[in-house]
Amino acid sequence: MKNNINAPAMQCNKNAGANSFSITIPLAFCRHLLLAIVLLSSFTNISAQQKFTIKGKIDGVTKEMRIRIAYNDGTKSVRDSVLTTDGNFIFQGTIDKPGKANIALGTVAPEPANVIGQPIRAGDDQLFYLSGGITTIKGKNIKSAIIDNPVQKEYISLKQQLQPFEAMMEGNDKQAYLSRNNKDSVSIFRSKRMALYRAMDNIRENFVITNPNSYVSFDLALMQYHVISDPVYFETMFNALSPDFRNSADGKKMGEALAYAKRFAIGQQALEFTQNDTSDNPVSLASLKGKYVLIDFWASWCGPCRMEYPYLRKAYEQFKNKNFQIIGVSLDDKRDLWTNAIKSNNFTWLEVCDLKGHQNEVVKAYGINAIPQSLLLDPQGFIIAKNLRGDDLVEKLSEIIKTTN
Numbered sequence: 001m002k003n004n005i006n007a008p009a010m011q012c013n014k015n016a017g018a019n020s021f022s023i024t025i026p027l028a029f030c031r032h033l034l035l036a037i038v039l040l041s042s043f044t045n046i047s048a049q050q051k052f053t054i055k056g057k058i059d060g061v062t063k064e065m066r067i068r069i070a071y072n073d074g075t076k077s078v079r080d081s082v083l084t085t086d087g088n089f090i091f092q093g094t095i096d097k098p099g100k101a102n103i104a105l106g107t108v109a110p111e112p113a114n115v116i117g118q119p120i121r122a123g124d125d126q127l128f129y130l131s132g133g134i135t136t137i138k139g140k141n142i143k144s145a146i147i148d149n150p151v152q153k154e155y156i157s158l159k160q161q162l163q164p165f166e167a168m169m170e171g172n173d174k175q176a177y178l179s180r181n182n183k184d185s186v187s188i189f190r191s192k193r194m195a196l197y198r199a200m201d202n203i204r205e206n207f208v209i210t211n212p213n214s215y216v217s218f219d220l221a222l223m224q225y226h227v228i229s230d231p232v233y234f235e236t237m238f239n240a241l242s243p244d245f246r247n248s249a250d251g252k253k254m255g256e257a258l259a260y261a262k263r264f265a266i267g268q269q270a271l272e273f274t275q276n277d278t279s280d281n282p283v284s285l286a287s288l289k290g291k292y293v294l295i296d297f298w299a300s301w302c303g304p305c306r307m308e309y310p311y312l313r314k315a316y317e318q319f320k321n322k323n324f325q326i327i328g329v330s331l332d333d334k335r336d337l338w339t340n341a342i343k344s345n346n347f348t349w350l351e352v353c354d355l356k357g358h359q360n361e362v363v364k365a366y367g368i369n370a371i372p373q374s375l376l377l378d379p380q381g382f383i384i385a386k387n388l389r390g391d392d393l394v395e396k397l398s399e400i401i402k403t404t405n
Helices: 030-035 150-178 183-210 215-222 231-240 249-263 303-319 335-344 361-366 392-404
Strands: 050-058 065-073 076-084 088-095 099-106 124-130 133-139 146-148 274-276 282-284 292-298 324-330 350-352 373-377 383-386
Touching: 050 065, 050 099, 065 088, 076 088, 124 150, 146 150, 150 183, 150 215, 183 215, 183 231, 215 231, 215 249, 231 249, 292 303, 292 392, 303 324, 303 392, 324 335, 373 392
Parallel strands: 050 133, 292 324, 324 350
Antiparallel strands: 050 088, 065 076, 065 099, 099 124, 133 146, 274 282, 292 373, 373 383
């Protein structure tokens, strides 16, 4: 399966920094951030410092309001705001290259942060692409405003190509929810969803091939290299990029990640390793030969990992007596956080860790850049599936164990 940047699975990125983007002010745009792509027809220097000016006019503003903006300038995360009483505003600054930005209209006082578990507040904000030169913003509100600059125009063009498929995806998911108690219907809707993912992937892949010098091509690859489930698909895009992109710092990281992904692709032999469990007893992967084994990369601090725990417990309870074992490899660096997470989450399978955090020797050997990730091995130690999410793990185990029995 290709790396679907629309896919609902989330990862904690251990390399968060210059290429990460997070803000507290706005509001429900995380999913759109995953879909976002920067486009630019040509470039001279990937990291040349560029000055920008944003000129905006929001109609209907009759009292003092605050316009907030968030973006990255290289490794620096920038937050800025201006007051407006008539809807007019201007921002000026510099960026090292075109990139993601978010602009929001709100009250003068600081906006309260969204709380995990509570409904996300609706906000007047929009994600857009900031480039050097002049950007104009005009509209009745921020969410529906027309944002214009050369990069944004290209982004809108791509978005228009993807929009019909996104609409079909939304309709398919609504129908799937209404039919969630019918196992056969759920399977049909899941197949439709994957077909839509593939169609959107084809649009992106074709763009990269036909536009090797475009920043959208660079970002399409950049957003996917942390978890490369399909090395063939990713390699097609990566090789299509211009030499300037491939030889950049991020391009070299992508190349390294691709090499790891090919080494640990489906069909390849897993790498042997030994680490200590919570009692400081060594546990080796070799000792599990003859079993189906799930290697699960996780950490106590990883939010997306927690979303997978119920499914891991479900799979383990269902198949632990049917030649199946889980070995968790944690990226924790503090013993108490690691062991407490194991107890509180009721992990009853094997767990190992060398307490080196992101420098965990197994994590480095497998080239893991983001978690959660997992590898499913057959009894001979060959990789037969990767990054199964939700009930996919149970379905895969039901398929292979039924076949072999």
